[in-house]
Amino acid sequence: MNSVLLMTTARLLISILLLFAIFLLVRGHNAPGGGFIAGLVVASAVGLYALAFDIRSARSLLRVHPRTIIAVGLLVAVLSALPGMFSGDPFMTGIWVDFSVGGESVKLGTPLLFDLGVFLVVVGMATIALLWLAEEEG
């Protein structure tokens, strides 16, 4: 497909979509969103890109192979479960830290890290399905 219109839109949209995904990921704990949904948004952004250009350029957009993304995601998720154990709580106990950024109180916690792991795994899995199942023979 060689539509200039689609190509231009895709270029513009992809950065907005990626930003939107991050927004969804971070707000997920208190409002609709979360790692799973954010991951799907990224995958559809990549899918859009593949549609506008071709699969090869969509792959190079990822920079790393999805299996690395999946592995890192799983690792992050498992690691996020550990800090709780250091304070003597069971595996996966959430630990929250309060930050003050410019007078605003910001709470960060291991569940967010866990959600990041979920996000990465979903991104990896969905992009594998999108970009590799459709691969031409040979």
Add this chain to the structure above:
Amino acid sequence: MTESLFIVLAVLIVAVALAPIVVRIAQDRAPYLLSLIPFSLAAFLLLSWRQVDSGEVFGYSFSWVSGLDISATWRLDGLSLMFASLVLGMGGLVLVYARGYMAGMADNGKFYAYLFLFMTAMVGLALSDNVITLFVFWELTSVSSYMLIGHKHGDESSRNSALQALIVTGAGGLALLGGLVMLATAAGTWQISEMAARADAIAASSLAIPALVLVAAGAFAKSAQAPFHFWLPNAMSAPTPVSAYLHSATMVKAGVFLLARLHPTLGELWLWTPLLATVGGITMVAAAWQALRETDLKRMLAYSTVSALGTMVFLIGLGHPSAIKAAVTFLIAHALYKGALFMVAGSIDHEAGTRDLRLLGGLRRAMPLTAAGAGIAAISMAGIPPMFGYVGKETLFAAALDADRFVVILVIAALAAAVLNFAIAAIVSLKPFFGDASETPKPAHEGSPALWTPPLLLALLGVVLGVASPWIGSMIVGAASDTTAGQDIKTELELWPGFGSVLALSVGAIALGAGAYMISSSLARVPLHLGNGGDGIFRRLNSGLQRGSVALTRSVQNGQMSWYISVIVAFGATLILTAMFARDGFRWPADTVAVRPYEVVIAIGVLLAAVMAALTRSRLRAIAALGASGYGIATLFVIYGAPDLAMTQILVETLLVLLLVSVFRFLPTTGENSSPRRRGKDALIAIAGGVAVSVVALAAIAATPASSISDFFGANSKTEAEGSNVVNTILVDFRALDTLGEIAVLAVAAIGVIALLRFTPRRWGDK
């Protein structure tokens, strides 16, 4: 000393990770450095010998699975100290030997890592006091042994032998697990040390005999007792350091160790002696007989190892104090001489290029130090004074004579085994080294010091322990025997038994053994052999299983996507509908909900889109219709206040459409597989699936549980999980373990997709 038991294990675990790095940095010298670890750990454990010998027991415990009352408990007593030091000491020597044997070979980092993994497993097994911990380490020895036997994984017979060893010992492991759980149930404790005190309660339980049979089956499989013995000779395709370490000195003795461990608990059961003494006795004699018939040096040693393991099981089976003493003595003596002989066999193989006894001869000039090691070790194996092997054999005869019943049969069995082992010892030490020098595939010469020092050291240690047996020997055997017997037993070892039946038997064994050696080639032609029935049955079972799986897979998974989906939907629908109507009874929701007009509009839209997707002849239209139907459902989610669900639904629909469009051109043209009959059948299955899902939805509405879990999540989301999006707090906090499981499944599925696409890293790099 108590916490340090755990530190010993921790050091070994660190060594597993460290080994490949050390190999990368220090190259061929790495094994020397690495051998310092087991040597120093062994020395560290032996520091406590005096205290342990005087009956002190060191224990260390921490809670592991508190919900099941399972704790990781370590215990250092006479038996575990003896076994753990044997594992570590032999481990150090094997590392040194591997320096000579494995130098320059591929994958050495991996090899040493697995060797340390095995060492960890064995030491953990020796020190475990909890049956579950013990079982975990037991299985770990099987797994690491699988890796080590199959080290030359390019070689098909290596792979097959490794798999065979894994399956046989793994099956034994399952039996063992069953037996141990029964035992713990009968005893009311998971602690082995507490079980001994409750031996009477266990004996009174109906679980006692099944538990004994299962535990014994596990031990027999591990310690290669007939009829499970066949895996051990086949495992000789492993590199020789592995054979010397796992298959003669340590792992195969795990079964013997376990029986010794449980002797205080189960030894009083009526079945103990008949079962163990019979199986052990038969193995002891039959395997020695079989060994004579082998022409491969390592296989011959393997069969004689099976025979020695039989001897130990036999002795523990007899179970009276002098038999226990003999079992421990024999275990140590055997580890020393057989470890040495395996290393010698490996050196010959390494330097001369063959280990076929028919091709070897006259090597004593080319390999004098190897020959010396072989000679000294063989004298010990043959049971000639003043070696430790002689003391072992002497105690074996004494034990047979001390038995309550069937003394004549027991003595004859012990004598037969001793005679045959004398002949084997003579063959393996004389045949390769004396006689005319023969042409070998490689011109033989003495190997590097790393190849001949360890066997020579082991052989000389046999001399030292033999000569000093009244002092050092007694001390080493004493503590372990006391633990095994469960009481203080007289464990004085003597080199000179005094004139009597024991001496007569020893002399007789030597004389008859010399005779058997003279006629060994004729003996080998006697058409009576142990046979490899087990091996044949194993292979037939294995190939039958494979053929069966292939046939089943072909019939169920024919490669047609439509067939898979039909099966899944039809099966799921049948299951759901049966459960709903046949078991619990289906109820319509009692109260009806008022439906708003625009909901009806959306629902009609969803239905129309679905019908269109089913009826249209154009695939593109079907995809679009499916998407429309999905978006409609997502809208309903929004109306009913489930924004997360709606977002997910919309995204999944989008991705599905994208995916379908991108694989579009690979799909067969519509109508290709579409006869009216086929369409009818598909419609039926699809309707059944739809009905099933609807029924579940209706039933879910009808069922109004007393208290809803959603109330709990709603009330606690903010306070407990610091978030006000309940869906998300459930996913990442309340039920995060489930999510972790799910993303792990996703990752595994991704691996499957990658494998299916046969996607290689190289193609990723291509631009």
